[in-house]
Amino acid sequence: AVVVSPYVRAGVDHTLFEHASIPATVTQQFIGPPREHAPFLREQNATPMLGLLAPISPRDDWPSYTPGARITWTPTLDRPASALQLEHAQELHAALTRILPDVAGRLDPVGVKTKKDVAAFVSEAMTALHERAGYA
Structure with a gap:
């Protein structure tokens, strides 16, 4: 999963998340532990993402993007058909x-x-x- 937020510390977290982690996170934030309150087994067993959020001031750093090498396209219509x-x-x-x-x-x-x-x-x-x- 890719989590983008000014409230997430910079870096990579290697925790395995899945689609059900989103409703599990909402359940944990607003209702209680997903194992007790989530309506579906998959959500109950999904890893919530609240642990990624940090009590920090919003980050305002920007990634540095360096342009990659330009790729030139050459038509290949004269090549053999697949x-x-x-x-x-x-x-x-x-x-x-x-x-x-x-x-x-x-x-x-x-x-x-x-x-x-x-x-x-x-x-x-x-x-x-x-x-x-x-x-x-």
């Missing part, structure tokens, strides 16, 4: 064969080799399917 992309083209062609055989005849998934080929194939196939469905 197995998943090739399978998608095959499945899409099978659907076209049943629904729009004339379009399936124009599109050949065997010629799909690169990511760019997949993009063009899927674009043309989906355009045809959308036109048939009345979405275009």
